[in-house]
């Protein structure tokens with residue numbers, strides 16, 4: 057193993073295709089580089105634990121504001137991985153809006169993809185990323201994809217997705233996510249299936265590994 061890891065950051069709106077892009081690169085590069093060469097860290101794993109609040113109170117939290125995240129812990133973990141140390145990543149449970157009591161052990165890999173809505177908004181995180189990607193998918197498409205995904209996978213209703221979208225998701229996108237696009241090296245239109253971008257990122261990663 058190399059003495060340090062390569063960090064690729066993927067940011068952008070909720071349901072813009074960050075996870076799909078990360079998973080596709082992970083799957084395709086793992087086939088080439090071998091098991092244990094590449095891993096994914098989700099910024100969502102670092103939502104703050106809110107055991108002090110009831111479910112109804114947690115439902116009202118603004119999860120699209122930078123304060124909702126424990127970025128200090130994420131940065132600590134990025135630095136530990138950079139120093140070839142293993143970390144324990146919290147497991148987040150969207151269905152109850154809280155950190156679960158489980159964690160996932162991650163050993164350092166040669167390539168680490170970090171993905172999340174507000175990664176590029178944080179200067180300290182930006183400094184740690186070798187390549188910064190912003191998913192520039194149209195917001196109406198993101199909303200449609202989020203609606204479907206959150207009902208199927210995150211235990212939501214149509215009304216709750218629409219209410220949260222109007223109350224926090226869209227306003228915070230305008231205030232924090234959209235302005236962070238200026239820090240990206242690569243801006244990706246449409247979503248996680250952009251084949252040209254997938255190939256470009258794979259080539260970039262292989263170049264960085266040499």
Ligand SMILES: Nc1ncnc2c1ncn2[C@@H]1O[C@H](COP(=O)(O)OP(=O)(O)O)[C@@H](O)[C@H]1O
Nearest residue numbers: 070071072073074075076201205246247248249
């Ligand atoms: N280009 C695309 N075409 C069709 N569906 C897509 C595309 N990109 C993403 N999706 C789908 O949209 C939903 C949200 O994508 P996801 O990768 O989870 O977004 P994010 O991680 O940015 O929140 C998922 O169900 C995903 O499969």
Ligand SMILES: O=c1ccn([C@@H]2O[C@H](COP(=O)(O)O)[C@@H](O)[C@H]2O)c(=O)[nH]1
Nearest residue numbers: 069070071100119120150153154173225
């Ligand atoms: O408890 C929670 C935590 C987060 N959210 C929403 O999740 C998205 C970020 O995740 P993506 O995978 O990028 O969509 C964010 O917009 C939060 O609103 C939540 O609803 N509840």
